[in-house]
Amino acid sequence: MGQLHLNQVKKFYGHFEVIKGVELDVTDGEFVVFVGPSGCGKSTLLRMIAGLDDVTSGDIIIDGARVNDLPPVKRGIAMVFQSYALYPHMTVFENIAFPLRVEKMAEDKLKARVEHAARILHLDQRLQQKPGMLSGGQRQRVAIGRAIVREPKIFLFDEPLSNLDAALRADMRIELAKLHHQLQATMIYVTHDQIEAMTMADRIVVLNAGEIAQIGEPLELYHKPANKFVAGFIGNPKMNFLPVTCKSVTEAGVEVDYKGQTALLPVTPRDGVVGRELTLGIRPEHVQLGGGDISLTIVPSVIERLGAQTVAYAALESNAGENFCATLPGSVAIRTEMPLVTGIRIADCHLFDEEGLAFERRVELTDIDMELLNPTAPA
Numbered sequence: 535m536g537q538l539h540l541n542q543v544k545k546f547y548g549h550f551e552v553i554k555g556v557e558l559d560v561t562d563g564e565f566v567v568f569v570g571p572s573g574c575g576k577s578t579l580l581r582m583i584a585g586l587d588d589v590t591s592g593d594i595i596i597d598g599a600r601v602n603d604l605p606p607v608k609r610g611i612a613m614v615f616q617s618y619a620l621y622p623h624m625t626v627f628e629n630i631a632f633p634l635r636v637e638k639m640a641e642d643k644l645k646a647r648v649e650h651a652a653r654i655l656h657l658d659q660r661l662q663q664k665p666g667m668l669s670g671g672q673r674q675r676v677a678i679g680r681a682i683v684r685e686p687k688i689f690l691f692d693e694p695l696s697n698l699d700a701a702l703r704a705d706m707r708i709e710l711a712k713l714h715h716q717l718q719a720t721m722i723y724v725t726h727d728q729i730e731a732m733t734m735a736d737r738i739v740v741l742n743a744g745e746i747a748q749i750g751e752p753l754e755l756y757h758k759p760a761n762k763f764v765a766g767f768i769g770n771p772k773m774n775f776l777p778v779t780c781k782s783v784t785e786a787g788v789e790v791d792y793k794g795q796t797a798l799l800p801v802t803p804r805d806g807v808v809g810r811e812l813t814l815g816i817r818p819e820h821v822q823l824g825g826g827d828i829s830l831t832i833v834p835s836v837i838e839r840l841g842a843q844t845v846a847y848a849a850l851e852s853n854a855g856e857n858f859c860a861t862l863p864g865s866v867a868i869r870t871e872m873p874l875v876t877g878i879r880i881a882d883c884h885l886f887d888e889e890g891l892a893f894e895r896r897v898e899l900t901d902i903d904m905e906l907l908n909p910t911a912p913a
């Protein structure tokens with residue numbers, strides 16, 4: 535078993551509240567990713583779960599037992615860090631075996647565990663080598679092996695791939711997803727990289743300045759971000775935000791005005807917003823060529839040709855030259871400084887109030903899943 539419950543967990547450094555009352559349940563076997571910008575408290579939260587940092591108040595409960603006062607080794611967790619922290623003079627075998635030597639495990643049992651972990655991690659041919667002979671990715675696998683042999687209830691990872699180059703990071707993401715499938719163990723993974731979060735997590739916890747901004751499955755966060763912070767953090771390039779005015783509210787949704795163009799957003803209506811300044815959110819990948827429910831003329835200043843896609847970074851003429859980003863087809867014939875008419879479909883848009891809280895979109899995630907499975911299905 536590997537269940538975790540965080541009950542109103544807080545952490546102060548002096549007067550500075552780093553973690554502001556986090557409440558979270560992680561079920562057995564789940565892969566949960568904590569994601570957020572640098573300094574938002576991800577490592578602090580993970581270290582408190584591990585027992586490497588004290589909790590100022592609140593409870594950490596693993597499999598029903600409060601572990602606040604237990605030392606790290608007694609919590610049934612194993613942690614993997616960004617720095618591999620391997621012993622250079624020891625072989626791969628001894629590096630992986632290290633925590634079992636500390637426990638004084640019998641030699642035959644220890645050997646079986648190390649060899650099992652090495653097979654899972656494709657290190658079986660490397661056991662007699664020293665870490666200095668290994669690549670970065672292999673070294674990180676040794677560090678993961680050292681966690682596996684402890685057979686923890688919960689694996690904790692703190693940015694384990696950040697030292698690797700981009701290609702290796704992508705490979706290791708897949709390896710870690712496979713490892714999770716194979717071990718069926720509870721894993722909590724910290725990263726600042728939303729792509730790692732989106733690709734590996736069963737559920738993502740988005741942290742902002744020590745608070746949970748939203749918890750949800752990857753596509754839930756993408757399609758139904760609860761606030762502007764999550765909307766801007768999940769998705770790449772970042773969501774565009776446009777200032778709009780609320781014209782009217784009906785059963786059908788909220789009608790907004792953008793510089794004289796009006797459109798009705800299919801969101802759950804709210805009272806008291808008519809006349810208010812709201813924010814319309816549109817992802818770059820939802821900007822299309824030609825017009826739309828709202829048309830926008832953009833003047834690209836930088837064009838990135840990625841092959842499959844072309845990303846245009848532009849100034850928006852209608853909004854005081856504000857930055858605007860559009861992801862367009864790879865072969866599109868656009869040039870910098872040449873005005874381009876684009877458009878957005880209102881059904882793709884997000885709407886936020888003055889506090890940055892999202893209006894609930896009337897879109898079923900099951901419909902979106904169907905759309906993803908069968909993009910040509912009629913609406």
Ligand SMILES: Nc1ncnc2c1ncn2[C@@H]1O[C@H](COP(=O)(O)OP(=O)(O)O)[C@@H](O)[C@H]1O
Pocket residue numbers: 547552570571572573574575576577578579
């Ligand atoms: N030992 C410490 N003493 C004082 N402040 C700390 C300490 N450790 C972390 N902090 C502060 O707590 C905040 C969260 O840090 P951290 O958890 O490392 O963020 P993240 O891992 O999300 O980048 C930061 O503002 C950091 O400066």
Ligand SMILES: [Mg+2]
Pocket residue numbers: 576577578
């Ligand atoms: Mg950190």
